[in-house]
Amino acid sequence: MQSINELIGKVERYANTIVQREFISKKNTVAYVFLDGKPRVLKWFAPAFKENMLKEYQVLKKGSSAVNMPHPYDIDEKNNVLIMGYIVGENLCDLINDKDVSFGEKQRLIMLLARWFAGFHSFFRSEKGFLIHGDPVLRNFLFSDRVWGVDFEESRVGKPVEDVAGMCASVLSTNPMFTVDKFLLCKTFIQYYKELVDWEVEDVSQEVSYKLLEKTRWRPEQEAVLKKYAKSITEQGLPFDSL
Numbered sequence: 001m002q003s004i005n006e007l008i009g010k011v012e013r014y015a016n017t018i019v020q021r022e023f024i025s026k027k028n029t030v031a032y033v034f035l036d037g038k039p040r041v042l043k044w045f046a047p048a049f050k051e052n053m054l055k056e057y058q059v060l061k062k063g064s065s066a067v068n069m070p071h072p073y074d075i076d077e078k079n080n081v082l083i084m085g086y087i088v089g090e091n092l093c094d095l096i097n098d099k100d101v102s103f104g105e106k107q108r109l110i111m112l113l114a115r116w117f118a119g120f121h122s123f124f125r126s127e128k129g130f131l132i133h134g135d136p137v138l139r140n141f142l143f144s145d146r147v148w149g150v151d152f153e154e155s156r157v158g159k160p161v162e163d164v165a166g167m168c169a170s171v172l173s174t175n176p177m178f179t180v181d182k183f184l185l186c187k188t189f190i191q192y193y194k195e196l197v198d199w200e201v202e203d204v205s206q207e208v209s210y211k212l213l214e215k216t217r218w219r220p221e222q223e224a225v226l227k228k229y230a231k232s233i234t235e236q237g238l239p240f241d242s243l
């Protein structure tokens with residue numbers, strides 16, 4: 001993974017950049033910086049992911065006035081950099097998995113997250129169907145006084161249940177994995193999302209199972225446990241479903 005300093009060092013436009021922090025990222029180089037004195041996030045895409053950058057830019061441009069997502073200030077197509085506003089907040093993955101955060105607080109957060117998805121899906125609903133986030137993992141959400149979504153490079157037309165189930169798979173499979181509390185948080189998330197929307201959300205359990213299996217591709221060391229829960233969810237549904 002390259003460092004943002006390589007970009008700053010070679011492109012005149014970024015000469016006046018002070019790096020505050022680089023984020024953990026699998027694909028891209030993402031950093032919180034001061035660019036000409038202003039707080040910004042630079043997301044530097046590899047050349048092969050230019051289409052993803054354009055996609056993310058379009059989604060942000062259209063949605064950021066209505067849905068909690070960063071404002072896209074600029075796009076630098078020559079160097080494949082998306083320049084967006086910086087969101088002050090804690091990562092939802094850290095909060096949901098923090099043993100010092102109460103279960104009640106986690107439930108409040110997961111309801112705000114369900115509300116975020118209901119808002120996103122409603123806003124991006126069109127005659128073509130729904131636009132979904134496409135990479136629904138806890139890491140892509142931040143919390144300050146509200147929940148904010150980031151990382152729209154994989155947004156695509158799809159079924160809302162894919163986002164809902166993907167989110168549950170992320171909740172269940174981040175450490176601590178598959179605890180009772182995690183299943184209860186999923187239950188709250190699904191129930192509340194369904195209350196908020198006026199479209200059908202079907203086969204959530206089946207979809208969660210499928211999303212868990214998908215994760216084995218990137219996490220071979222957890223293959224056994226992911227498969228075990230995927231199988232049990234396929235056969236018996238999500239626990240607490242009938243509560």
Ligand SMILES: Nc1ncnc2c1ncn2[C@@H]1O[C@H](COP(=O)(O)OP(=O)(O)O)[C@@H](O)[C@H]1O
Pocket residue numbers: 023024025026027028029030041043070084085086087088091139140141150151152153
């Ligand atoms: N606008 C932003 N404000 C604050 N933090 C951000 C912003 N955009 C991204 N991040 C942080 O950087 C991380 C990586 O960015 P992301 O767009 O998810 O890249 P990747 O595609 O590599 O996952 C995110 O998980 C989030 O913690």
Ligand SMILES: [Mg+2]
Pocket residue numbers: 139140151
């Ligand atoms: Mg991400």
